[in-house]
Amino acid sequence: MFAKILIANRGEIAVRVLRACRELGVKTVAVYSTDDADSAVVRMADESVRIGPAPARQSYLNVAAVIEAARITGADAIHPGYGFLSEDADFAEVCEAEGITFIGPPPEVMAQLGDKTSARAAMTAAGLPLLPGSVEPLADAESAKRLADDIGYPVIIKAAAGGGGRGMSIVEDEADFVRTYQQTKATALQLFGDGRVYVERYLPSARHVEIQVLCDTHGNAVHLGERDCSVQRRHQKLVEETPAPGLPHELTERMGAAAVRGALATGYVGAGTFEFLVDTENNFYFMEVNCRIQVEHPVTEMVTGVDLIAEQLRVAAGERLVLRQEDVRTDGAAIECRVNVEDPKRDFAPAPGRLEEFVPPGGPFVRVDTHGFAGYKVPASYDSLLAKVITWAPDRPQAIARMRRALAEFRVTGPGVHTTCEFLDQVLADPEFADGKHDTSLVAKLLQS
Amino acid sequence: MTHRLPRAVHSSNGHSGFSDQEAPAEHPDVESVLQVVQRAAADLLAKSPQPPSTLNVRVGDVAVEMGWNTPAAPAPAPAAAPAIVNNITPVAPAEPAGPTLNAATVGTFYRSPSPGAPPFVSEGDEVGPGQQIAIIEAMKLMLPVEAERGGRIAEVLVSDGEGVEFGQPLFRLAVADTELAA
Numbered sequence: 001m002f003a004k005i006l007i008a009n010r011g012e013i014a015v016r017v018l019r020a021c022r023e024l025g026v027k028t029v030a031v032y033s034t035d036d037a038d039s040a041v042v043r044m045a046d047e048s049v050r051i052g053p054a055p056a057r058q059s060y061l062n063v064a065a066v067i068e069a070a071r072i073t074g075a076d077a078i079h080p081g082y083g084f085l086s087e088d089a090d091f092a093e094v095c096e097a098e099g100i101t102f103i104g105p106p107p108e109v110m111a112q113l114g115d116k117t118s119a120r121a122a123m124t125a126a127g128l129p130l131l132p133g134s135v136e137p138l139a140d141a142e143s144a145k146r147l148a149d150d151i152g153y154p155v156i157i158k159a160a161a162g163g164g165g166r167g168m169s170i171v172e173d174e175a176d177f178v179r180t181y182q183q184t185k186a187t188a189l190q191l192f193g194d195g196r197v198y199v200e201r202y203l204p205s206a207r208h209v210e211i212q213v214l215c216d217t218h219g220n221a222v223h224l225g226e227r228d229c230s231v232q233r234r235h236q237k238l239v240e241e242t243p244a245p246g247l248p249h250e251l252t253e254r255m256g257a258a259a260v261r262g263a264l265a266t267g268y269v270g271a272g273t274f275e276f277l278v279d280t281e282n283n284f285y286f287m288e289v290n291c292r293i294q295v296e297h298p299v300t301e302m303v304t305g306v307d308l309i310a311e312q313l314r315v316a317a318g319e320r321l322v323l324r325q326e327d328v329r330t331d332g333a334a335i336e337c338r339v340n341v342e343d344p345k346r347d348f349a350p351a352p353g354r355l356e357e358f359v360p361p362g363g364p365f366v367r368v369d370t371h372g373f374a375g376y377k378v379p380a381s382y383d384s385l386l387a388k389v390i391t392w393a394p395d396r397p398q399a400i401a402r403m404r405r406a407l408a409e410f411r412v413t414g415p416g417v418h419t420t421c422e423f424l425d426q427v428l429a430d431p432e433f434a435d436g437k438h439d440t441s442l443v444a445k446l447l448q449s
Numbered sequence: 450m451t452h453r454l455p456r457a458v459h460s461s462n463g464h465s466g467f468s469d470q471e472a473p474a475e476h477p478d479v480e481s482v483l484q485v486v487q488r489a490a491a492d493l494l495a496k497s498p499q500p501p502s503t504l505n506v507r508v509g510d511v512a513v514e515m516g517w518n519t520p521a522a523p524a525p526a527p528a529a530a531p532a533i534v535n536n537i538t539p540v541a542p543a544e545p546a547g548p549t550l551n552a553a554t555v556g557t558f559y560r561s562p563s564p565g566a567p568p569f570v571s572e573g574d575e576v577g578p579g580q581q582i583a584i585i586e587a588m589k590l591m592l593p594v595e596a597e598r599g600g601r602i603a604e605v606l607v608s609d610g611e612g613v614e615f616g617q618p619l620f621r622l623a624v625a626d627t628e629l630a631a
Contacts, residue, residue, distance in 0.1 A: 034616060050614040051555050064588040065615065068555040072612030 001317050002026050002077045006070045007041060009081030010060060012371045012388060014041035017079045020309035029073045031066055033059035035379040040371040047073050054381040060084045063091050070100050077101035077316060086292040087114050103316040105269045105291050113266060113289040117160045117198045123286045126265035128258050131285040133200030141178045148177050148199050156202040157181055159188035163288060165235020167191050170202050205439045206277040209244045211259035212300045214311055215268045216321040223256035224304050225330050227296055231427055233443040239427055240296035241335040242303055245396055245436025247278065255284050271312045298369060302334035302392040333396040335403050340384040343418035351418035352378040361406035365392040386419065396436065404428050547603055549618035550596055556587035558619065560609040574602045583619060594619065
């Protein structure tokens with residue numbers, strides 16, 4: 001096991017990673033920007049290094065600064081969390097060159113899977129089902145349109161270097177294709193520095209179901225079940241749960257097996273998530289692989305009893321997976337709500353500020369992953385996730401009831417501060433959600449009413 | 450504040466997912482591209498009213514960026530730091546009195562141009578604005594530390610070869626006579 005790990009992230013995930021390190025006896029180094037000088041992870045870490053001013057580009061995305069901080073403190077591994085440098089193959093390569101272990105898949109695997117076009121090609125070769133779409137890079141608007149015509153509308157155009165719901169456009173009408181194609185390319189270039197896009201059939205009402213995999217460096221891979229992340233606003237997840245409501249167990253087992261096949265075929269190492277879409281006939285299609293730990297990993301931990309971050313650390317340290325597929329058991333149901341510092345009444349505008357009161361919920365089978373505390377000044381410079389509330393119960397209705405009880409207890413106040421707790425409760429109270437019959441259009445429908 | 454080469458494609462430092470662009474039919478060789486970039490960078494440097502504190506050159510998608518730090522406020526002293534926190538900056542009980550010259554980047558601080566050579570500056574020396582006073586090494590690059598303002602070095606706050614963090618005070622300047630209370 002590593003002696004010292006540098007946590008190249010911030011907010012709640014930095015605290016999460018720190019806790020896993022603590023439990024494994026690993027020393028921790030927090031890196032932070034000037035805006036995060038008083039953050040929870042900095043208070044908790046054994047050492048901390050200020051690496052730059054507030055803008056992420058000069059701090060959390062600043063490869064040289066992060067590497068230097070690792071060198072100076074003698075960290076032997078870096079955990080990148082999610083977002084920031086976690087899916088940056090260049091960064092993973094630099095770590096390797098500097099003799100620092102990057103906790104994640106090898107750079108070439110990350111590069112292959114991070115490029116959505118080559119990921120699609122790799123998964124096609126591994127025999128996974130995919131939605132009709134391009135597996136080769138698109139040469140130009142004309143050939144892209146021919147492909148789209150073949151696939152049949154509506155289609156979705158997505159940035160090959162994208163992810164997280166950004167840089168995607170839906171084309172309902174053939175007449176709009178070329179213009180949307182060009183616009184999406186321009187957006188992709190601006191957002192990701194890479195204007196390549198791919199085209200895929202679009203499923204207007206589908207469930208987003210993802211599979212958690214764990215792979216070691218000895219050729220072993222297991223899946224830890226699925227998560228349903230269909231409650232989304234503008235492609236950003238709000239509520240995640242496991243098991244996926246209403247999906248037959250044999251279907252999720254097949255999806256798990258497919259994910260393991262895909263992981264083994266590409267030489268994946270560490271914790272990864274295979275995203276699928278499930279249509280109204282319970283067909284599943286590969287979407288993308290996320291080569292990092294995910295925000296919603298706690299729901300899997302709650303039903304399996306597996307500490308995913310600890311497993312990441314062990315795998316990265318070269319240990320064999322102790323878990324075999326037959327050891328993986330899921331029990332009960334778990335739900336996670338992302339509490340953001342946003343004002344739903346103002347179209348979810350960020351509402352940062354100083355937290356006067358911060359009283360997270362507690363009680364049986366309630367978990368809160370957060371970096372918040374009373375007196376904390378939520379900076380405006382980063383994303384608005386303040387806390388994840390996770391509940392477990394023997395079944396889904398009880399998990400929902402427990403979550404509603406927990407959200408009602410959660411007190412967050414401060415001048416100008418708003419959170420999305422009330423809106424989340426509305427989602428949980430929605431009859432479609434309660435029945436597990438919702439899909440990715442649920443939030444949009446709720447907001448329109 | 451940053452100044453960019455006109456028409457250069459903006460490239461964020463450490464941005465994810467760069468793969469080979471659709472290669473144009475004609476691809477100028479790297480050497481000539483580098484020469485153009487170097488000339489342009491030198492040109493920008495010559496034209497800028499103040500020497501930049503950082504200069505980033507990236508050849509993939511060609512970008513040249515220069516940055517000027519606004520004089521940084523002295524780093525806030527950690528308030529009553531708990532005993533378990535072991536920052537690499539010495540936890541100073543009070544702020545240094547005079548203005549400080551601070552690190553613009555994380556890295557290793559060197560007082561001399563090379564090992565064994567005399568230091569750039571010592572306590573008591575007068576420095577002019579823009580004068581090189583140290584080196585910070587980051588990712589094997591030796592980045593010059595230049596005085597953002599002139600003055601007399603009252604104290605050297607960091608030892609040779611010590612790791613420094615962003616914004617960490619490196620030198621304390623003597624309070625200028627004109628700033629002393631009457």
